[in-house]
Amino acid sequence: MIKANDPTLHSWIEIDTHSDFPIQNLPFGIFTTPDRDPRVGVAIGKYILDLCELGRRDFFELIDLDPTVFHKPSLNDFIALGRPVWRAVRNRVSELLRNDNEEISGNSELIRAVLVLQSEAEMLLPVKVGNYTDFYSSIEHATNVGTMFRDPKNALLPNWKHIPIGYHGRASSIVVSGTPIHRPKGQTKAPDAEAPTFGPTKLLDFELEVAFITGKETKLGESITPNEASDYIFGLVLFNDWSARDMQTWEYVPLGPFLAKSFGSSISPWVVTLDALEPFRVKGPEQDPKPLPYLEFTGNHNYDINLEVLLQPDSGSENSICRSNYKYMYWNMSQQLAHQSSNGCNIQVGDMYASGTISGADKGSYGSMLELTWRGTNPIQLSDGSERKFINDGDTVIMRGYSEHHGIRIGFGEVNTTVLPAV
Amino acid sequence: MIKANDPTLHSWIEIDTHSDFPIQNLPFGIFTTPDRDPRVGVAIGKYILDLCELGRRDFFELIDLDPTVFHKPSLNDFIALGRPVWRAVRNRVSELLRNDNEEISGNSELIRAVLVLQSEAEMLLPVKVGNYTDFYSSIEHATNVGTMFRDPKNALLPNWKHIPIGYHGRASSIVVSGTPIHRPKGQTKAPDAEAPTFGPTKLLDFELEVAFITGKETKLGESITPNEASDYIFGLVLFNDWSARDMQTWEYVPLGPFLAKSFGSSISPWVVTLDALEPFRVKGPEQDPKPLPYLEFTGNHNYDINLEVLLQPDSGSENSICRSNYKYMYWNMSQQLAHQSSNGCNIQVGDMYASGTISGADKGSYGSMLELTWRGTNPIQLSDGSERKFINDGDTVIMRGYSEHHGIRIGFGEVNTTVLPAV
Numbered sequence A, B: 001m002i003k004a005n006d007p008t009l010h011s012w013i014e015i016d017t018h019s020d021f022p023i024q025n026l027p028f029g030i031f032t033t034p035d036r037d038p039r040v041g042v043a044i045g046k047y048i049l050d051l052c053e054l055g056r057r058d059f060f061e062l063i064d065l066d067p068t069v070f071h072k073p074s075l076n077d078f079i080a081l082g083r084p085v086w087r088a089v090r091n092r093v094s095e096l097l098r099n100d101n102e103e104i105s106g107n108s109e110l111i112r113a114v115l116v117l118q119s120e121a122e123m124l125l126p127v128k129v130g131n132y133t134d135f136y137s138s139i140e141h142a143t144n145v146g147t148m149f150r151d152p153k154n155a156l157l158p159n160w161k162h163i164p165i166g167y168h169g170r171a172s173s174i175v176v177s178g179t180p181i182h183r184p185k186g187q188t189k190a191p192d193a194e195a196p197t198f199g200p201t202k203l204l205d206f207e208l209e210v211a212f213i214t215g216k217e218t219k220l221g222e223s224i225t226p227n228e229a230s231d232y233i234f235g236l237v238l239f240n241d242w243s244a245r246d247m248q249t250w251e252y253v254p255l256g257p258f259l260a261k262s263f264g265s266s267i268s269p270w271v272v273t274l275d276a277l278e279p280f281r282v283k284g285p286e287q288d289p290k291p292l293p294y295l296e297f298t299g300n301h302n303y304d305i306n307l308e309v310l311l312q313p314d315s316g317s318e319n320s321i322c323r324s325n326y327k328y329m330y331w332n333m334s335q336q337l338a339h340q341s342s343n344g345c346n347i348q349v350g351d352m353y354a355s356g357t358i359s360g361a362d363k364g365s366y367g368s369m370l371e372l373t374w375r376g377t378n379p380i381q382l383s384d385g386s387e388r389k390f391i392n393d394g395d396t397v398i399m400r401g402y403s404e405h406h407g408i409r410i411g412f413g414e415v416n417t418t419v420l421p422a423v
Helices: A051-056 A083-097 A108-114 A139-149 A226-232 A245-251 A274-280 A333-341 B051-056 B083-097 B108-114 B139-149 B226-232 B245-251 B274-280 B333-341
Strands: A028-033 A036-044 A047-050 A115-117 A122-124 A132-135 A166-168 A174-176 A185-188 A197-200 A208-214 A233-241 A265-267 A306-312 A319-325 A352-354 A396-405 A408-420 B028-033 B036-044 B047-050 B115-117 B122-124 B132-135 B166-169 B174-176 B185-188 B197-200 B208-214 B233-240 B265-267 B306-312 B319-325 B352-354 B396-405 B408-420
Touching: A036 A051, A047 A051, A047 A083, A047 A108, A051 A083, A051 A108, A083 A274, A108 A115, A132 A333, A166 A333, A166 B166, A185 A245, A208 A306, A208 A333, A226 A233, A226 A333, A233 A274, A233 A352, A233 A396, A233 A408, A265 A408, A274 A396, A274 A408, A333 A352, B036 B051, B047 B051, B047 B083, B047 B108, B051 B083, B051 B108, B083 B274, B108 B115, B132 B333, B166 B333, B185 B245, B208 B306, B208 B333, B226 B233, B226 B333, B233 B274, B233 B396, B233 B408, B265 B408, B274 B396, B274 B408, B333 B352
Parallel strands: A132 A352, A174 A265, B132 B352, B174 B265
Antiparallel strands: A028 A036, A028 A122, A036 A047, A047 A115, A132 A166, A185 A197, A208 A233, A208 A352, A233 A265, A306 A319, A306 A396, A396 A408, B028 B036, B028 B122, B036 B047, B047 B115, B132 B166, B185 B197, B208 B233, B208 B352, B233 B265, B306 B319, B306 B396, B396 B408
């Protein structure tokens, strides 16, 4: 077992039992405060541990790294150091935060220098995203979409059970939780209209996804097997793949989604490491037909992560509208990365690979408004008395996620995004 | 007129009349030699002018820039300075190279320090590509593909004349001319096969394209009009969008091309500025129906650039197999950039926007083997007696391009790529 995952560990920092960030988690992020420029931190309870300040004070001197990697506006340089270093740093942070360690806890001046309240910090985009792929790997989601838009009897396309279908997305417009998104404008055409018109989308939607971030590069021409994938994956974030359904319908044939997706994607700020999620590996759905050899794997490559979507109207309270789980994924992330690299496409540090909408079998687990309201035919009733077919201006969409087992909760925090009117 | 475009200018450097790089061109690139680390250079005749060395010697002191921007492994920092600086540097370089200027020409030691033979330098990827979009803007190409794969009577899809159709491509695998590409492996399925198989593509193809590079960013939520686009475009390169046709057929429904494209795209190393191409603006094809207002423009936004594709077998000579022209584009690059940003998607410095295959009306102007051989039904005869339906291992594909008017030739050099066997 990875040392820092030991469920018996406790920190000298008081941590609420429902916190997403116990000592067993230790996710990495980039934060700033009025008197600290952007830098690497680790979430612990209500606090952020400032790794830049710790590095400056030689707390990582036994690890082979230049501590200035923690004084950067993105995690890219740190994660480029590779899994042995990520793990050594996580273990060292775990040690420093343990209730039997006094290196920090015994020095009140040091505590003030290296601990920052999350409520007093601003979280930034954790990585500079080099390349972004969006997969389409939930069989329930693909079946729902195929049923609505094509033929209910042949909802899954012939290639779906052979290929982890995906497409390249726009990296520039990936933003961190808390960044508002303007309702996009674009071309749409009603089925009975003669010509398209240009204006704000009428069918703004979210997509509940989880994305993994790569931390190791390959050369052009090289491939990765599913069993090797863990070495390349630094960690995971929650991912809201904003979508304009009416724009998508009109533009996507034959080259796929483009402007219906590229106006913004929102992610949670804390990158939960694959190491922290190790105890939550589970078996995925049976894959029938058997995948081709380059997609075969041994062991468990799915992860049990509870996911929830909440919708908060402008002056209303949160409404839970979806509960799903990352373990439902038909194609797991190891297969996704193997597929991405199977043609020799090179993987870079800081790439983001999103799962595609994660829907479960029950209606309450569908990961988009499109599915939850079945194209708007079954609106959702909100606690303030209003109803929604899709997302309104002023609405805030919140996604949360956590793994839990025997009282140890490894949480993601949240990604929340408010929708502003079209510019 | 832009001063550096004056057709009467001559350089003190002897330049062959057929050179792509007369004093009116002055394209920017990144080069290295055994004793010079990567840096910015400008092509002039057979030489490269080393801007890093010139900057170190204060030759740009009248321009508001830090000369260390020329001592970088990509053009991004330089082009981020904006159009007034690009133009000032190009004008200054033009001045230094004019036959009536002795600042360099009068100093033989200086000449040795700042001029490098192209044959003795290695050209690198000119920009770090942040985001890459591939459009589909040639009406002849879209019609040919629609005729072959769908319905000849309705070859153009209903959205094509309304939307500059495009998709996001993979930025990591864009490589510079001279970088060999391995034949990719992937899933394919014959129409009569029960299941797909995995192996090297049997239908490897090139696509003749031109790509523009942006040099000015927008914020998320902002849009650019076609008439504003020139301020955002630094310059153009030749672009070979390698494609695996059999992989593409099996994977592309419903989310578009993915692994059939992402194994590599090849570009020419010299970025020809929009300023240098200014005299070659021409009117584009009539657009009917009239585009929506956000795609309207005034003036000429197409460019008259002659394009040629040559195929050189392993131990044979070059065979010219296609002659096309960038002016055939139905959707021009100003409309492409306006469309890309119309939903608020943010533009970054170093983004690459490729045209899509540039085919003309005649068979000899089709910009891919798919079209030239009409899916392999009309193989091309090569001078060594062999024939090609698609691209073989060992083949080198070369693309060249130039604009010419009254004896002034603004050339792109070439992008050449040799295909290696699958790994």
